[in-house]
Amino acid sequence: MKKALLLVSALLVLSSMALFAADPVEGLWKSVDEQGVATAFWKIYEKNGVLFGEIVKIVGKSDDTIATAAKPSYKNFPIPGEVNKMKVVGTPWIYGLKKKAPGQWEGGNIIDPGKGDIYNCKITFRPADGKKYKTDILEMRGEIGLGIGRSQFWQRATEAEIKS
Template sequence: MKKGFFVLLLSAVVFSVWAADPVEGLWKSVDEDGKPTAYWRIYVKDNVLYGEIVKIIGKPNDAIATAAKPSYKNFPIPGEVNKMKIVGTPWIYGLRRKAEGQWEGGNIIDPSKGDIYQCKITFRKADGKKFKVDTLEMRGEIGFGLGRSQFWVRSEESEINS
């Protein structure tokens, strides 16, 4: 009996360590007017959260981030950022897990303007009231808590490919 309980407990611990954080996956960015702007893949690598655009609404997938600066502090890949494709580049980077579904301490770059912001991401589970569907609160700040939030919605591969 004790052996069975121990195996069950160990399995639960291992599963919880390997389980994906709810922020991971495909998300559709939505602006303040409720219009979709892009599709993003949010992922964790070596305990750090990243986000890459996988499709831009209204632009070709080979568009270059010419409005970006040539470099940004702690940018996760080498090269001149303003010569990189918008799709496939980690515009969200350096976030660390505060708690399940909560990440902070990193940055987000707006590749269409070149602006960089401190970034916080919070997963908001669908509750049928304020959040009708699973939502990511994407908070960009310039410092001292000054900034704004966008609310992104979960997406599927089929939506991206359509």
């Protein structure tokens, strides 16, 4: 009886931990262009059921770089102010995504701060499987509508990479 009670208690603890576990898309990611070159480091996080992404480091540029190519405003942008006067680092360029399933988010936007373009955004976590995906990958899909767009495949990053 004690063993059964202990087993039930352990299962309850594990299941409650699973409820509060971070989604696999959350964390630090390295954006990589189509040629495999790193462009920036991002922090992806969930807040009140909505997914956001901020650049924490731009490859080859100062952390004080201003997003001058951005427009002054965007529909539903999550913070007040003129966007084209904000720093690239620390501004939520990914915003408004809602969870479809664990590791799948959609219905939000991503802004390219270097060009000012805005896209509908979908994010899908692709776990390492030793075959197609050698490491964990974040598929970032930007679309202009009707499914027309392109994907980038971002790589998991570490604090040490960002500091170097």
